[in-house]
Amino acid sequence: MKTDEMKLPSYFATFAFRFLCFLSVNVADLDSDKQALLRFSARVPHGRKLNWSSATPVCTSWVGINCTKDQSRVMALHLPGVGLHGPIPANTLGKLDALMILSLRLNSLSGNLPTDLLSLPSLRYVYLQHNNFSGHIPPSLPPRLNFLDLSFNSLTGTIPATVQNLTNLTGLELQNNSLTGQIPNFNLPRLKLLNLSYNNLNGSIPSSLHNFPASSFVGNHICGPPLNQCLTINPSSPSPSPTHLPPSAKPGNSHRKLSTGAIIAISVGGSALVLFLFLFLVLRCLTRKNFQGSFTSKANGGRTEKPKEDFGSGVQEAEKNKLVFFEGCSYNFDLEDLLRASAEVLGKGSYGTTYKAILEEGTTMVVKRLKEVVAVKREFELQMENVGRLGHHPNLVPLRAYYYSKDEKLLVYDYIPAGSFSSLLHGKVVVPYQTGIQG
Incomplete structure (x- = not known):
């Protein structure tokens, strides 16, 4: 013992x-x-x-x-x-x-x-x-x-x-x-x-x-595929001598003038090719304005795939690829991280769509994509500064960052997993006794 x-x-x-x-x-x-x-x-x-x-x-x-x-x-x-x-x-x-x-x-x-x-x-x-x-x-x-x-x-x-x-x-x-x-x-x-x-x-x-x-x-x-096929040259086969060329390919026949019909056909074909290239470029420019497809919701559940064309491309200029963070914010991700994040639609309103974005390292943010908001850069920045000051209020979700460009304007907030005020009012939520009206 x-x-x-x-x-x-x-x-x-x-x-x-x-x-x-x-x-x-x-x-x-x-x-x-x-x-x-x-x-x-x-x-x-x-x-x-x-x-x-x-x-x-x-x-x-x-x-x-x-x-x-x-x-x-x-x-x-x-x-x-x-x-x-x-x-x-x-x-x-x-x-x-x-x-x-x-x-x-x-x-x-x-x-x-x-x-x-x-x-x-x-x-x-x-x-x-x-x-x-x-x-x-x-x-x-x-x-x-x-x-x-x-x-x-x-x-x-x-x-x-x-x-x-x-x-x-x-x-x-x-x-x-x-x-x-x-x-x-x-x-x-x-x-x-x-x-x-x-x-x-x-x-x-x-x-x-x-x-x-x-x-x-x-x-x-x-x-080689998907580019042009590689040329294979057989060194054992001699190149044809000029004396063995067919009559249509002999040097003496190379100065024959094209007929009028051939000239017209070439002109029409060239014009059609130029028109086709012009239409292709116009469609290409219009397609690239869709925010790189990063926050476009899918029909099955509203989630998105990571963009494949511009996945981490980083080709944009530094100023165009920059989120502006508010003072006191400890986050340090950027626009490319948001574009690479998986996104889920949380809601749609008159001012745009709100997404839940999960970054690669696991950070979850809320991104509000503004639509039909016309404002010059300085005016937009002043408005964001005013909104940022409200972030110190204990009952408001703070605005952490924003992004401005001519075609895109984004607001980035903290993600609150507890739900929304709308779900508290209208959803099937069991409200604790202390949150009700007490006599």
Whole structure:
């Protein structure tokens, strides 16, 4: 009996020791993330001041940072268009070994792609487009990568064959670089978006990629479906001699004038072709005004698919691709993140449609798409500032951000999962006793 009683304190001591070790590991991990981010901020110049400080908590107050649910690690870094300059130093962002989402696009980052960062096993989404990166694409890419966008940089070398190992990859955008060599024959079952256009690639397009549109490959020295067929030349067959040409193809007959009927036919055909091209361009311009199809509801339940044509394209100018956040807002997503989000229609009103948007990292927002609102930019901004001031009222859902362009105007709010005032009035909701009228 005494032996059992003596064992209890030892068991308790062991449990307490392991629990303290667990807590210290979590604190140390978050502290190491914090130190890595502070080193990055100190060594990389940035045009817009970051509110990162050793005296403030990382997960709740730092701009561009999202942590895990238990607030133990940094899982997402969003710093698009903040004026970052120069290379990414080693032993900074590469130390964030729980990082899943990296978005540093629309900056002026340069130098080689950081191998320690792009080899983090935890990475799922990488958005580094519209920078000045150079050098080769590192072959040691994260095995569970879902989306990789390195477009609009100055990358050289070949596309690494190790891309074949990225079986979870759904999007690969490498357009507008200086990549050379042939396209690897990678067969990725989940790949939905591929863009290799405007590089210096050569050879033929692998058969596993024939289902992608021609726009994925234009601007290279490549052939094969969906582009023109590759020419096959048999070196053993001699080219025909001019003495063996048929009479109609001899040089002496090449100066014969076209008949009047042939000239009329060519003119009519050319006019029809010009008219067809004009109509095609008009229809193309009208089609592109549909907000990239991101918030167009489907008939089955009002949900939308992620846009395929402009999925993460990032081709827009920085100013046109910018959400304006209100002071005190800790969110740091942008318009492209909203376009990539899954959307569900919450309601339609006289001023537009309201959507529930779930971002890739799990954040849920409400997006109000205004329609038939005619206002110049400065007038719209003043109105938004007035609405933003009302956000401090405890009984109002605060406006977090807005977007203005000539064709689109969006309002972004917090998502309140408890329901709406309309459902409380008209829905089949059991109202607690204390919310009713008391005598």
